[in-house]
Amino acid sequence: MSIPIYTYDAVIVGAGLAGSTAARELEKSGKKVAVITKLHPLRSHSGAAQGGINAALSHEDSIELHEFDTVKGSDYLADQDAVELMCQEAPKTIRWAERMGAAFSRNDNGTIAQRPFGGQSSPRACYAKDRTGLTLLQTVYEQALRDGVDFWDEWYAADIIYKDGAVSGVVAFNIRNQEKAIFNAKAVMFATGGYARSYKINSNAHANTGDGLSIVARHGLPLEDMEFVQFHPSGLSGNGVLISEAARGEGGKLLNSEGERFMERYAPNKMELASRDVVSRAIIQEIREGRGVGPRKDAVFIDLTHLGAELIMERLPELRDLAICFLGLDMIKEPILISATAHYSMGGIPVDKDGHARLNNTEFVEGFYAAGEVACVSVHGANRLGANSVLEALFFGRHVGKTMLKDIDGLTLHPASEEDADTMNAELEAILTSNGKERVPQLRNELQQSMTDNAGVFRTEELMVKQVALVKELRERFKDIRIDDKSKIFNTDLQEAIELGHMLDYSLFIVESALARKESRGAHYREDYTTRDDENFLLHTMAYMNKEGDISLEYMDVTLGKHEVQERTY
Amino acid sequence: MSMQAITTQQVTFNVFRFNSETDYLPYYKQITMEVTSEEVVLDILDRIKWEHDGSFSYRRSCRHGICGACAVKVNGKGVLACKERMNDMIGLFGTELTIDPVSSKHAIKDMVVDKKDFWDKHEAVEPYLISEIEEHPEMECYVTPMESEALLESDLCIQCGLCHYACPVIEINDAFLGPAAFAKAFRFNADVRDEGIDERIGIVNQPGAGIWDCVKCFECAEVCPKEVNPIEKITKLHNQTFERNDAIDNVATRHAVGFAHSIKKHGLLDEGELVRYSEGNIGVLKHVPVAIKMWKKGKIVMPWNMPKSDKLDEIKRLVKSSSTVKF
Ligand SMILES: Cc1cc2nc3c(=O)[nH]c(=O)nc-3n(C[C@H](O)[C@H](O)[C@H](O)COP(=O)(O)OP(=O)(O)OC[C@H]3O[C@@H](n4cnc5c(N)ncnc54)[C@H](O)[C@@H]3O)c2cc1C
Ligand code: SF4
Ligand code: SF4
Ligand code: FES
Secondary structure: OOOOEEEEEEEEEEOOHHHHHHHHHHOOOOOOEEEOOOOOHHHHHHHHHOOEEEEEOOOOOEEEEHHHHHHHOOOOOOOHHHHHHHHEEEEEEEOOOOOOHHOOOEOOOOOOOOEEEEEOOOOEEEEOOOOOHHHHHHHHHHHHHOOOOOEEOEEEEEEEEEEEEEEEEEEEEEEEOOOOEEEEEEEEEEEEOHHHHHHHOOOOOOOOOOOHHHHHHHHOEEOOOOEEEEEEEEEEEEOOEEEOOHHHHOOEEEEEEOOOOHHHHHHHOOOOHHHHHHHEEEEHHHHHOOOEEEEOOOOOEEEEHHHHHHHHHHHHHHHHHHHHHHOOOHHHHHHHHEEEEEEEEEEEEEEEOOOOOOOOOOEEEEEEEOOOOOOOOOOOOOOOOOHHHHHHHHOOOOHHHHHHHHHHHOOOOOOOOHHHHHHHHHHHHHHOOOOOOOOHHHHHHHHHHHHHOOOOOEEEEEHHHHHHHHHHHHHHHHEEEEOOOOOOOOOOHHHHHHHHHHHHHHHHHHHHHHHHHHOOEEOOOOOEOOOOHHHHHHHHEEEEEOOOEEEEEEEOOOOOOOOOOOOOOO | OOOOEEEEEEEEEEEEOEEOOOOOOOOOEEEEEEEEEOEEEHHHHHHHHHHHHOOOOOOOOOOOOOOOOOOEEEEEEEEEEEEEEEEHHHHHHOOEEEEEEEOHEEEEEEEOOOOHHHHHHHHHHHOOOOOOOOOOOOOOOOHHHHHHHHHOOOOOOOOHHHHHOOOHHHHHHOOOHHHHHHHHHHHHHHHOOOOHHHHHHHOOOOOOOOOHHHOOOOOHHHOOOOOOOOHHHHHHHHHHHHHOOOOOOOHHHHHHHHHHHHHHHOOOOOOHHHHHHHHHHHHHHHHHHHHHHHHEEEEOOOHOOOOOOOOOHHHHHHHHHHHOOOO
């Protein structure tokens, strides 16, 4: 059966904050845009962001301070040109979202309210109760819909068309019935979100399987800083579901089994509001030293009882609900159980500050762009600050949309042909017909458990050498899978297998990059190299995969700026 | 989980199975599993797929109760799978549980339903802020906390569709926009920044499709996992319409006035009475199927059993505004 080829000015994969804002920007200027998304746009993970979005709005705060906190939080690995741009544009970006309809919480005088967050010098996180992402996602999607963007929802993007240094389209299939299509365009953007799903304990949606990264990497294109995975200090014990930083921002205290407020020992000034990597390590250290709580002794307490019922109900109602649902604990009456959870992906598709995807340290891929969590701009460096990533997705989504708009008239359309779907066809065929003995859930579980154990909050050479071998072995076993569902209708068995293939590939990037980075910086902590080594590693990792699936590493300079590299203490 | 030890018990699940490509009719498959006190319904769906049969299909993503993907029915009760504790389900229904899609009529594969009608209706109410968007604003619009409270949490709707597929009117009237769409219309009508209220009132005021065809069974309010309370929003839309003198004189509006009479008398809804007011005794026959359904669900209260509503003030306000319309 022949595969239809649809031609657009631009094709965007992903309909979270980044994808939807970019699409709206292009559509408003009269470009024909298709957005391909494996979830209905409103199901995108952006909607789960709870706590807030940063902007220096108030007179007590300043853009400079926001930049400084971001650069310091990043452990100086962020590119300062990109940080400057984002922080400068943050107030306008938030007010623009507000004008489009976002339902922010308000001060008595009607302005947007802000709350404190970790690693920040001033209360800077604008919020909508504890459902900030939900109101933002609804707003950008609604306005994109209003402007007539073509959303192809429940379509799975399986490949890009990449030839001679240029990307000219996306190959996808309809999850509902396996109908296939080629989307041919001058400009393609990836906004496919994060990759923390490769860890057992994580806060991410099931959909965050990092597809975009592996699709790109399989064409030999680089991935940047993949070793930097953020572990959030407060995931609910057992399943990692997130209790937003707002809980600490509003005054939550961390206690160990002895009732000690242990952050006094790790970050005497900032206490619970130190940067996330610092707090996560403190929690895991307490648990490792036997001061954990809960039925498995694998958690610590966060105590919010002193805030009182009224404040909790007003500012943290969703969080209270989550703890009641998953733990059976009411934070108004008792402390709840939390531990570190894999949460956010600093690394990703390398782009410049305007969203052009890099071919290598000096060149760019023609017609290819990325924004949001899948991209590495890098505004977060080795560790991102709370409430900066929703900002990144919202601001860079729009900004990269504008870049594409500028570029499009100068780009040429490379006409697609049916053969461009060959890789996808082969991948689907292989999974559907493979009659081996391995099961997808089993392999995925082994991958996730081992990533948490060997490439988690604390890392060593020994554990990671082991993990490289394990991921490679899992990749081999993956070739011998068998799935139960061979039908065409909503075949999530097939989809989960494709996604596992992606998770295996990008996990190898995480581990190989982490193994080679013999220092501790931000979220990447090596027990065998416990200090930061600016002389050798004030550099971005650029990792490439060859046809055999092996990874090679290069390094790229960090764009430094007015905020000088210093020691980082909280 | 709480501080106590984790407990387990054996539960038998009757799981709705259907593949529209290969099956002529749906069927139920029985699976017995050990269920722990830590688990939610989504964990069970995952385990059915991952441990028993990979072809079992359902939607899910966030597992935080915020993306709205995972709505299903357990023993007829609409739930968000990722936010419903198994212990609570067992407490309610015992250890034999039936899992169904939110609407078997719309099922395409197991728990997955074709939600096209839901999304079409969502789009039909112009679900976006209508105003000239300032693309590079120096300041936000000022909205006081009181003004933002006026949305009455309608912005918390996650489009899970539970109310939509639980609504008895949707089931018999394809044109009816339904509780989620109305809640959405209200969300923007109530926003001080919005300028589209006239347009949206025009849409929700239409006979057949609009708010007047709601039979006020409260099903939507009961099932909503986010406590959006759509029927409350529908009532507000009634008010907005009356306040603008836009209410059209037809069966449907009289329906609302019937509603008002019923309230005046009892302070609560008497659904049987209501239908009679709007169409006379002959018209009521048309509604017999709905009436029976509502009576079964305990929605039709016999006049002698009628308790006084604790929301009398709100309701009286509605009565007052509706009485300004001439018939
Ligand atoms: C629980 C939680 C709470 C958070 N809270 C905050 C917070 O308070 N503040 C903050 O700043 N950040 C927060 N974050 C981080 C922030 O939400 C994300 O980084 C951000 O929303 C990412 O947006 P995005 O547009 O890049 O991607 P997403 O919103 O994840 O969207 C990804 C899109 O890509 C699509 N997609 C992916 N793969 C494919 C494929 N193969 N084919 C087709 N489509 C595909 C998906 O369907 C989806 O539409 C939080 C994250 C989590 C997990
Ligand atoms: S109250 Fe109205 S909208 Fe809600 S379920 Fe009943 S008939 Fe439907
Ligand atoms: S109103 Fe409630 S039940 Fe209805 S779609 Fe919204 S969240 Fe779901
Ligand atoms: S999985 Fe998102 S609401 Fe349940």
